[in-house]
Amino acid sequence: MGKLMKNSIRQLWRMKGRAALFFLLLLFASGLLSLGGGFQEINSRNMKAYEDSFMTIGTVEQKADTVQEIRIWDAGIKDYHLYNRSVYNTFVPLSVLDFEGAGYLSGPEKRVFYGAYIPEYFMYENLMGSVVVEVTPTEDVVPDHPVELPVTKVWCGTGLWEGLNITVCNHYDPNPEMLLAGHTYIMSLQNRPGHESEKEFPEDEVSEYVPGALLETDQVGTDGAPVEDEVEDGTFYDEVTEGFFETRRGRRWMEYLKTTDYTKHIFPVTGTGNIHLMMPFYNGEVYISSGREFTEEEYENGEKVCLVSETFAVKNGLELGDQIRLPLIYSNHRFAAGARFGISGLGVTALLNAQGEIYPAFEDSMYTIVGMYSGKVGLSDEYGLAPNEILIPSRSVKNSDTNNLVAYGPMRGSTTSFQIENGRIQDFMEKWSEQGIENVEIVFYDGGYTQLKAGIDNMKNISRILVIMGLVLVLMVLVYFTWLFIIRQGERTAIERCLGFSRKKCFLSLFTGIFLLIAAGSVCGCMAGSALSSRIAGSIGPASYYDLSFSNGRISTMEEETEGETGVPLDHTLWNLCGILLTGSLIAGAGIWLNLREEPMELLQKRGE
């Protein structure tokens, strides 16, 4: 073997010019291949990092079938305010989004938020302005304007006491009934500044009490239709007579009074299959500040884990790993929590069911805090997070909430969303339009990915061109020099065969030399290409590949993570090298095999004299 190799090298060495040319050409070609491959690898790694930092989500909203005009009386201006309310004949089910070719990465989901009654913690400590009092007019009055009424009992509310006169106006009723002198009325009232609604800052502002929360239930069925309330008649007050609190109506007032305390402890809990489908997390307004997100398994298995706001955790001395009990008493299938809890955190949901009782918990479990979030919350924005909103995997709610529904509505942008692969918006919309559903609108958010894609593709193409050029050149050089060093050396093979060399020895005699030459050229080329690609990528820097102006908050994190990753990994260079060596060996081997296949005499052109 040693002598064979030596002889092989010796004969190659005698063709110094050709051997040097082969070495240089192979060095260049494998360098080009390695440069392109290295560039592609660096690009692909950076791209993956950037792909991960972009996310394309679609929000889904059912369009209203008609719009209904609502008139609400304003006693301040003695006229009606007009409002429009969307009317939906039917609710389009989420399943319409389940069509062939949709290719969701996550979702689609229509998120439900639950009301969790947690007596240990305060959601809202002071029910400012909401009162339940008994008043006894001293004269007959019609409260179609602010009237003075003496308070005879304070059931709930702050800043009031018996004997105090309060100003009451049945503000929203154009024809309120007369309150009779000497009669006692229990009233649910809400304090509000100013009577004349159109004056934003009146100089002689009169603080008045207007009708507060009604005692009627919000309960609905799974079709969204209200469940009939057997007791409520739609008024905000009742006359208190002897034995009134023993009547069904009176008992409703007592139950309602209990809810005023409950309200302080109702926390919004939203179930999701991916927190990034929620707009505040998607756009970076809210981020995980400690701990972690839910894992795929936790989403999939519906583990009892939760994310809470850092503010809530600090206020209540909660830490990661602590458990909190979440008795879910109602569920809202229509609105996002942000729309129902507002800035203050006071929920506007009636807590009495159709039977006049506080909703019993339909799910009561301990949840482990795995992460905390910070950012902008409580913006009273439909798309935003409510204050103290707790997030859980949607599948962690196992029990049916059929008897605890407080609202059921159509898909809304704030509740319904999904994720698709970046750059697939057009493809998705083409397939969606084939479904022929016209009253559902999809709005996409991709953080500017579409605009960036052209730039990213350019980088991909350059890398590909380099790789293809390198590959073609390597193949051309290998094939040409195999022809030169092997096929054209047929006579040498024939002589060796005639001298009694076995086929194996003849193979080794030719192969070893050219293999060493291929190895030398490709090792040098691959190392040089790899070093060059690292250097170029390092000098350009990953930031130059992508215009970050479109990106969201998560990019800054990605930059830190990807910093310094401009080198080509050694294993990539080795793969390139092995590929060239293997290809070279195969081509050279094939050439030698062609030589050896011929009989020596044929090679020497002697046969058939």
Add this chain to the structure above:
Amino acid sequence: MNILQADHVSYSYRTKYQKVDAVRDVSCTFEQGGFYAIIGESGSGKSTFLSLLAGLDVPSEGEIYVQGQSLNQMDRDAYRLNQASVVYQSFHLFPLLTALENVMLPMEFKKIRKKEAADRAEKLLLRVGLTERIFRQFPKMMSGGEQQRVAIARAVAAGGEIILADEPTGNLDSENEQKIVELLKELAHEDGYTVIVITHNQKVAEETDHVFRMSDGKMEQVR
């Protein structure tokens, strides 16, 4: 001593258009130390017969015996390396090796140490009438006669007993032709090699001990 024997050997091959019977039922015997010539016209089958004797081809019928052992049952590569060497009209030296290296090569592959191989090669080159000037020269720098001498030295270097020469003087002038024939004769008569020369040159044939004539694949002994 009977060293090489062809026993009813036939060989045929197929071209694109026809089957060619190159050798037809040839039987002959070659003795150790004998100098043989096989003559015949071009296409008579003599080179094919030589390749059969060299073990480069296998007879379609019949057997070739080497010292009584059938060539079919032998390792033909080992046979050429150790017992039979071939010399060609076109010399077929390794163009990228010097004269000395060409001669050393078969010895190196027989695992003879380099120094010993070099010494033996130098002696062989001197033995075939070449001077030291030639040792380091590449084939293209030598004359035809010199190249053929190197080829013969290489054949001898292998250390075999049989030299099969295919038109060894075909590319040489008459002076060199005579020298090569003399050399082959010496190798046969003085060194005991069995030398079989394929030629269509009557003058060369006349120098040999025995002459066979091939015609249309058949062989007859002329002398």
